[in-house]
Amino acid sequence: MHKIESRNVNFFYGETQALHDISLSMREHTVTALIGPSGCGKSTFLRLLNRMNDLIDNTRMEGSILIDQNDIYQRNTNVDDLRKNVGMVFQKPNPFPKTIYENVAYGLRVNGIEDKNIIEERVVTSIEQVALWDEVKDKLKKSAFELSGGQQQRLCIARALAIQPSVLLMDEPTSALDPISTSKIEDLIHELKKQYTIVIVTHNMQQAARVSDNTAFFYMGKLIECDKTKTIFTKPAIQQTEDYITGRFG
Amino acid sequence: MxxxxxxxxxxxxxxxxxxxxxxxxxxxxxxxxxxxxxxxxxxxxxxISWEFITAMPTNGMTEGGIFPAIVGTLCLVLASIIFAFPVGVFAAIYMTEYVKDGWIKKVIKQMTNNLAGVPSIVFGLFGMSLFVNKLGFGDSILAGGLTLGLLVLPVVIRTTEESLKAVDATFRQASLGLGATKWQTTSKVVLPIAFPNIITGLILSIGRVSGETAPILFTVAAYFLPKLPSSIFDQAMALPYHLYVIATSGTNIEKSRAMAYGTALILIIIVLISNLLANALRKYYGKKVKMN
CATH class of the missing domain: 1.20.5 (Single alpha-helices involved in coiled-coils or other helix-helix interfaces)
Incomplete structure (x- = not known):
């Protein structure tokens, strides 16, 4: 049974078609890496999974995307509920201009949770989940901007986890971070996949190879190949994939 | 080589x-x-002396002070900001956060720009016919403040728009991604980040409002009124108009020349102080946004 399933998805920015007939499924508790050169459509595809592309004017989507067997592009889909279930982490760490504590509590508060004990418990759990607790436990009331880039990014992950999603989308989550912070995030991804289904966009081949179970290679808006990460990186079925992962183009 | x-x-x-x-x-x-x-x-x-800024004008405005004009100008600034600031900020929020790209947005934008280009005397005439006559406010701080408010509305809208646009889109996406509504996102994330820059719009409007003469000419300004306004339905003296009066049509222009320059100096100082104040406010909030 698939957690996420996209069926013949086409996507348009105005007249430009950005995705062509993408069919791709992901199992629960796996990490899927989306790779490909800039402009290949991997981020666009990622953003379809929590309907983030709805925010862009003049876009059009065809086909269907199912999460837990529900078509998320159906008319009666509650987009707020969908986004609560499908958390997102961005390229650049973007904590809100609030305290560390309030950053994580934000998602709970906007969803109407007012019980202080519940909020406190979830905040602490989420920060522990991203292995940030020891570093911030004494400065929860300080601004999130005082943290380093890597800590900020882990805080953003904690912020996403606090509202208990089941899917986590990561859009090049380490591209703005140094190698040590990057490896911490990668360790975290290993830890998190026990509980979540993760989709990660990355430009870093080694990262895709290290963290993912499956890898999907996009090129010019088309899904060229998707298979077990091991297979993709050792004996890809298609020449284009091999050219890309060996660095011959892209 | x-x-x-x-x-x-x-x-x-x-x-x-x-x-x-x-x-x-x-x-x-x-x-x-x-x-x-x-x-x-x-x-x-x-x-310039203590008396000059705290006393009523006397002897056909050739002696005494300009106190009522200072108070009048401050009242007008306040009245216009109270009107223009919320209206302008909400209009800008609507335009940047809510309206989709399309002809409605284009029309509103174009109209805002046109509004900014309308000569201030036209605002004065409009204010007179609408606020003074039609709505029956009479020559009053209310009518003058609203007229000035209309005048600076485009400034407030445009600077607010720019400050909102400067907020990185991923902040909005992160908030919406947590299941927040558009209004929660705007009020709890976007506005606090943009606030220090929105204050700049306020600075610019204060400077503009305190110096305008034409819009208050037919809506509020009194030639000579040696008492302070007691309600928003009172007429008031105002610095720029007072300057105009004693420099061109006073009882004794030669005699009041020095006072005219003194008035100009006070006007400049008020603008300067309000700018410094607003700048300090902006810095304070800028820090608070980071510290918060």
Missing amino acids: NSENKLARKKRITQNIAFGIFTAISYAIVALLFVILAFIVVKGIGV
Whole structure:
């Protein structure tokens, strides 16, 4: 049974078609890496999974995307509920201009949770989940901007986890971070996949190879190949994939 | 080798000339500002005294002070900001956060720009016919404040729009991604980040409002009113109009010349103080956004 399933998805920015007939499924508790050169459509595809592309004017989507067997592009889909279930982490760490504590509590508060004990418990759990607790436990009331880039990014992950999603989308989550912070995030991804289904966009081949179970290679808006990460990186079925992962183009 | 040297030299000379021109122009602008300021300070400093800023004008406005004009101008600034700030900020929020790209947005934008280009005397006439006559406010601080408010509305809208647009889109996406509504996102994330810059709009409007003469001419300004306004339905004196009066149509223009410069100086000082205040406010909130 698939957690996420996209069926013949086409996507348009105005007249430009950005995705062509993408069919791709992901199992629960796996990490899927989306790779490909800039402009290949991997981020666009990622953003379809929590309907983030709805925010862009003049876009059009065809086909269907199912999460837990529900078509998320159906008319009666509650987009707020969908986004609560499908958390997102961005390229650049973007904590809100609030305290560390309030950053994580934000998602709970906007969803109407007012019980202080519940909020406190979830905040602490989420920060522990991203292995940030020891570093911030004494400065929860300080601004999130005082943290380093890597800590900020882990805080953003904690912020996403606090509202208990089941899917986590990561859009090049380490591209703005140094190698040590990057490896911490990668360790975290290993830890998190026990509980979540993760989709990660990355430009870093080694990262895709290290963290993912499956890898999907996009090129010019088309899904060229998707298979077990091991297979993709050792004996890809298609020449284009091999050219890309060996660095011959892209 | 030789030609390379020549090229390098030519590049350097061009660079120096361009740089020189830019420097000269910048200094000239600053110098000009100083000359104007110095001129007014030199001519006006003589009449400035505690009495000048706290007393009523006397003897056909050739003696005494300009207290009611100072109070009038402050009232007008306040009234116009109370009207224009919320309206302008909400309009800008609507335009940047809610309306989709399309003809409605284009029309509103174009109209806002047109509004900014309307001569201030036209605002004065409009204010007179709408607020003073039609709505029956009479010549009053309310009518004048609303007229001035309309005048600065485009400034507030535009600066607020720019500050909202400057907020990185991923902040909005992160908030919406947590299941927040658009309004929660706007009020709890976007506005706090943009707030320090929105304050700049406020600064610009205060400067503009306190110096305008034409819009208050038919809506509020009193030629001579040696008492303070007691409600928003009262007429009031105002610095720019008072300056105009004693410089062109006072009872004794020669005698009140020094007072005219003094009035100008006070006007400039008020604008300066409000700018400094707003700047401090902006810095304070800028820090708070980071510390919060």
